[in-house]
Amino acid sequence: MIPPLNPLLLRLPAYLQEKANAQREAALASGRPVHDFGIGDPREPTPAFIREALRNAVPEVSQYPSIAGTSALRKAISGYLRRRFALDLDPEREILPCAGAKEALFHLPLIALHPERPLCWYPDPAYPVYERAILFAGGTPRTLPLRAERNFLPDLDAVSAAEWKRTSMVFDCYPHNPTGAGAPRPHHEKLLGLAREHGFLVVCDEPYVDLYVGAPPHGALQVGRENLVAVHSLSKRSGMTGYRSGFIAGDPRILRALREARANFGVASQSFVQAAAVAAWSDDAHVEERRKIFAAKRAVLLSHLRKIGLSVGGEGAFYLWVRVPQGETSESYAARLAERNILVVPGTAFGAEGAGFIRLAMVPTLPDCEAAVAAWPA
Secondary structure: OOOOOOHHHHHHOHHHHHHHHHHHHHHHHOOOOOOOOOOOOOOOOOOOHHHHHHHHHHOOOOOOOOOOOHHHHHHHHHHHHHHHHHOOOOOOOEEEEEEEEHHHHHHHHHOOEEEOOOEEEEEEEOOOOOHHHHHHHOOEEEEEOOHHHHHOOOOOOHHOOHHHHOOEEOOOOOOOOOOOOOOOOOHHHHHOOOOOHOOEEEEHHHHHOOEOOOOOOOOOHOOOOOOOEEEEEEEOOOOOOHHOOEEEEEEEHHHHHHHHHHHHHHHOOOOHHHHHHHHHOOOOOOHHHHHHHHHHHHHHHHHHHHHOOOOOEOOOOOOEEEEEOOOHHHHHHHHHHHHEEEEEHHHHHHHHHOEEEEEEEEOOOHHHHHHHHOOOOO
């Protein structure tokens, strides 16, 4: 007899990142240059002052970190929110560090899902962790379609009042992964109004809110905090994907429950990572430099894609959401690009509404983006 496993594991396809890693390994084996636009893992070095802060904070004696994080980190996050969004959040009651946004997003349904309100909504297309978090928590996932004709915004009126009353939580993400679309403030005003009316939690995933083109986007916390938490990350903002550091902020009632529940998960960030995070959240100059780098990459890629007649959606994050040429599918065009060692993700990897698109993560260096353009099939 072998022990039974959760049957959900057998139903889920391989996770997006693992599939992309396998594709990259196959491309590297060819011996030709690889232009990897697959996973959102930037190649630029983590700023030196952040690395130095981490090294200086490694202690002689290693001890368990607190789930609540250090006071210095919560205060640094509060300072960031004040500078960036003109918000005054209580570092003790309204801010909680986390080990990266993905960890926080995955655990949130374990806390917020009520068995009498099994519905949990997430956008389609979307980051795969939303659906999987809902499924592992035992919820009923429902999608909010995002389509080009609506500027990749959900039609909240399409959900009935009866369904909202059976809803525990809604995942929201702007600037959006994978489309790069932004959301106007009225979107969040309406969503938060529904949450207050019907009693569900809104989870706003905002890891790309500092990687913008043009005017800086608003944050959902500027609309309100009741029935809402926002999740932020240093992975893309500061080039710290390997550090696994972010924060959750918002409704103090939810934050209090999170602090108690997360002690069961054992997901406190290491003290030396927290020290590096303090340095990162306290500085805005390095983020401005990163925006310039991504803008240069965007200009190179957009110019070429438009020259060959491909339409591109989205205005934020560091993704390009590209409609495939006529006669191609998401999969066939991604495969054709892979023959040139240009690695992208088919839009269908993010949900049914991704059909007809591919996603490019602008993570290769600027010279590599230029080389990829030269190798791109006409």
